[in-house]
Amino acid sequence: MILNLDTQFTPFGNNNSIEFSHFTFSGGEPHIKIMSDLSSVDEVTITHRIRSFNDIGTLLLATNALRNMEVQKLHVVLPYFPAARQDRLMVSGEPLSVKVYADIINQQGYFSVTIFDPHSEVTPALLNNCKVIDNFTFIDNVVKQLSTDTLLISPDGGALKKIYKVAAHLQNYEVVEGSKSRNVKTGQLTGFKVYADDLQGRDCLIVDDICDGGGTFLGLAKELKKKNAGKLYLAVSHGIFSKGFDELGKTFAKIYTTDSFKNIDNEHCVQVKLEEILKN
Incomplete structure (x- = not known):
């Protein structure tokens, strides 16, 4: 099944979509609740367009919710990988931002991570189980x-x-x-x-x-x-x-x-x- 966290972005169509509710608490924390019955579902693909660090937070919460529902295999499709342009250290005092994001994604243990036309070879090299869609x-x-x-x-x-x-x-x-x-x-x-x-x-x-x-x-x-x-x-x-x-x-x-x-x-x-x- 497919969990499209951005409801305006459905790269695999709307069939087999997982229903969920999403909101942000007054303190700024994102929250998600999976509404569909996944008791017999073994594999889910999550899609998202990452445009802020809060979007990463929503992805992590959705991942945790699905694991709590005992979904065994999780794939993620992140066509635009955040901070891909910050892929080398140029000025003292700055972070290697792409590695920060890649480390967060890798910690989730996804079965596959699909990205589209990465900025350089650094991003797919940093990501575990990475699949690249060329342009x-x-x-x-x-x-x-x-x-x-x-x-x-x-x-x-x-x-x-x-x-x-x-x-x-x-x-x-x-x-x-x-x-x-x-x-x-x-x-x-x-x-x-x-x-x-x-x-x-x-x-x-x-x-x-x-x-x-x-x-x-x-x-x-x-x-x-x-x-x-x-x-x-x-x-x-x-x-x-x-x-x-x-x-x-x-x-x-x-x-x-x-x-x-x-x-x-x-x-x-x-x-x-x-x-x-x-x-x-």
Whole structure:
């Protein structure tokens, strides 16, 4: 059976869903109660979109409740893994945040932990019994809506390995590399570069895992235009979009993402449901 802790996120559909009630006490503590009869259920998959530490708390409470009901095998699907970008120590005094979250998840003893398009190889390396869903099906869906001579753009060095895997999967798509510099103390982005002399008016699709504020993609877009790019498109697996779509919508002809982090209703954005990706 399936326990969808975010009722607006049902990547395996609504069949066999477990009923529950959820609320937060006045003191700020989350609480959950499983309403379905699980007396003959041996295996449950929990799905959740983690957007706060309280969401982790709800997941842990649900896990404990299910174990108290003697469910033997628990799987968890967390498509956006929290703090995945904080996967190395850059500045003294900061935590290795992804390990903190991974340790919490590992302590639950899940039969499997499924994540979608992780930021780097660090997250699946830290998680026990980890299953990774790549971004191939998502990008397949995107490129079908674009010109066949669209260029794939890697925004920085961190995205290079994954975008070449995507290109090998798609076949016949050329990759153009980009780069940037980031001040690790302030987070300020500078020095955007595109390693091509002339893009000859060809459309460009930037592919990456996360869009938060969008500064990386806006900075790179300016350089692409200087190199004679055609229409610009953006495909990110996890759409946070903390600064909205005002600037991104002016820059990109269309933005593509999934519902791994939140549901989006915006004219500039096309959202692919993970339910469609998991079918493949």
